[in-house]
Amino acid sequence: MKKGTDTAMKRKDGLRPVTIERGYTCHAPGSVLIKQGNTWVLCTASVEDKAPPFLRGTGKGWLTAEYGMLPGSTVTRKERDIKRGKPDARGTEIGRLIGRALRAALDLDKLGERTITIDCDVLQADGGTRCASITGGMVALADALDKLVADGVLESSPLLRWVSAVSVGICGGVPTLDLDYEHDSSADVDLNVVMTDDGRFVELQGTAEHEPFTDEQLDALKALAKKGNRQLSKLQKACRNG
Secondary structure (H helix, E strand, O other): OEEEEEOOOOOOOOOOOEEEEEOOOOOOOEEEEEEEOOEEEEEEEEEEOOOOHHHOOOOOOEEEEEEEEOHHHOOOOOOOHHHHOOOOHHHHHHHHHHHHHHHOOEOHHHHOOOEEEEEEEEEEOOOOHHHHHHHHHHHHHHHHHHHHHHOOOOOOOOEOOOEEEEEEEEEOOEEEEOOOHHHHHHOOEEEEEEEEOOOOEEEEEEEEOOOOOOHHHHHHHHHHHHHHHHHHHHHHHHHHHO
16 A cells, blocks of 8 residues: 655644555555544545446546445444435535535546546544545545556546645634544634645635634635645645655
């Protein structure tokens, strides 16, 4: 397994320690275990040689994602969806976010009529699971695309850019980067920011939990998110080059 690690101590303006382990499982063409503080997510990328029905005959491919939390990932056991008899609405919403985020990394025309599925399974949750899923899923996706090229399925990779995500918030009046559960659950403002490696925004999800926030506060949070995503992007690429 190949690893990339940032072991900097967590500060208000710093990331939690981040580790990305590639090739974590043997069957999926792309598999990554990302650890961001005490949040651990297994991300796998699988490829099917068919497009979804709405794209058949167009020559264009698709990327989708699914997200779930394992029963032992939280302090109180989380019941499996199959036992509840219906999908978890939060998990479905997060899966759609991951799919939207990672489709921004691809030239879907160049992928051809194939479907890539990114599965993100939370092994341990301590805040920021959706952001860690996007960051780790991006590396799994890049590895799966490389395998398609190496196997002669594609002439070249349809990867256009790198994507990562990080949470920011206002905690006790202070803009804070990479929220763990303690910060996330008490934040006055909570913002998830998905960005490309060239500094553009893919998606921002933000909420004022108490008082509405100002332009100045939003600018401070965006600046922190840019800083965090720059670091995550460097780590994504470093673990692939190591």
